[in-house]
Amino acid sequence: MDRNAILDFQDHLLQWFWANRRTMPWREVPSPYRIWISEVMLQQTRVETVIPYFQRFLAKYPTVADLAQSDEEELLKQWEGLGYYSRARNLRHAAQEILERFQGEVPQTFEELRTLKGIGEYTAGAVASMAFGQRVPAVDGNVYRVMARVTGCREDIAQGKTQKLLKAETLNVLPDHHVGDFNQALMELGATVCIPKGVPKCGQCPVKDHCEAFRETLQEEIPVKGKAKERRQEERTVLILEQAGRYAVRRREEPGILHGLYELPNVSGYYSKEEIQAMLAEKGMTALAMTALPEQKIVFSHLEWHLEGYQVKLKEEGGGYRFASLQEIRESFSVASAFQGYLTLLENEENALKAEGGETCR
DNA sequence: AAGCCGGGGAA
DNA sequence: TTCCCAGGCTT
Structure with a gap:
């Protein structure tokens, strides 16, 4: 110009x-x-x-x-x-x-x-x-x-x-x-x-x-951008560890993604119930009951998490985790959105339980 | 220069 | 699904 x-x-x-x-x-x-x-x-x-x-x-x-x-x-x-x-x-x-x-x-x-x-x-x-x-x-x-x-x-x-x-x-x-x-x-x-x-x-x-x-009628051709790289795929297993209405959380450590934020316990790879039970036992925790959770996919800009999960009723708190009520987790901890899906699941479950309690009282 | 770092809205 | 958003830091 x-x-x-x-x-x-x-x-x-x-x-x-x-x-x-x-x-x-x-x-x-x-x-x-x-x-x-x-x-x-x-x-x-x-x-x-x-x-x-x-x-x-x-x-x-x-x-x-x-x-x-x-x-x-x-x-x-x-x-x-x-x-x-x-x-x-x-x-x-x-x-x-x-x-x-x-x-x-x-x-x-x-x-x-x-x-x-x-x-x-x-x-x-x-x-x-x-x-x-x-x-x-x-x-x-x-x-x-x-x-x-x-x-x-x-x-x-x-x-x-x-x-x-x-x-x-x-x-x-x-x-x-x-x-x-x-x-x-x-x-x-x-x-x-x-x-x-x-x-x-x-x-x-x-x-x-x-x-x-x-x-030149090129406004739909410009700008030119090369196609994005593929994301790395990771399989992880998330554990909802519950004891008397309190749930295990931990703070993610430096370095790495989401460090400083709180998360539900999770490990790399997929595991059977028995394998999870053994892992918990190794850390001195006893599982009283265990149910599988729905799979979830979390997409980051450079990474995808494919999550499986188990909900575990523990005999007692342990594993070095912090245990807190859902309300406390919501109000006081900054939780990565990757785990919000499972938290919402828990919330719905608690609400359903409360509603059920209301029914029986009637 | 390339990889890492989040989450969500819109097509 | 993919793209991209009033980008910056590290390697």
């Missing part, structure tokens, strides 16, 4: 954004802290998913200092279900760093922001431009797609060199004023018009006159 085209592109995109921007809590009442938190929550996570978490989070941790002083387990409980739990740990760590190194104020430049845990190139650009007006790009998945179409890029956008090129193109069209709004406009366009799935709504696009893909 030449100079005049760029100015026209900027103008049309900004005008479109100001007329069509969606309402978001961190947009209506912005502050550097709120923008930072929202941007971290929005990493690989949809806006609609984030909003309720954001509201709860800000109510509980209204300032950098509150976050810095937070209890990690409580923080993870707040984060439960949002995924990518390192984000929460990094947020807390960064808050402590902001107190120590930046006098409690969110740093105002891309370079300083970039030194904080959990803030990479995208998030540093987003906070620097939106909160402080620094002229830096904020290139997320939306912007890669939009810019690939605008420039007619036929290369695989998953490749590093393609991304480098598209970041340079983005910087090239970045205005001197309203950078924050411009960056948000590119993302908003990608989320609502220049969409990733289905047919992009080019009829509604404010910059289609400057779009190479539209000019």
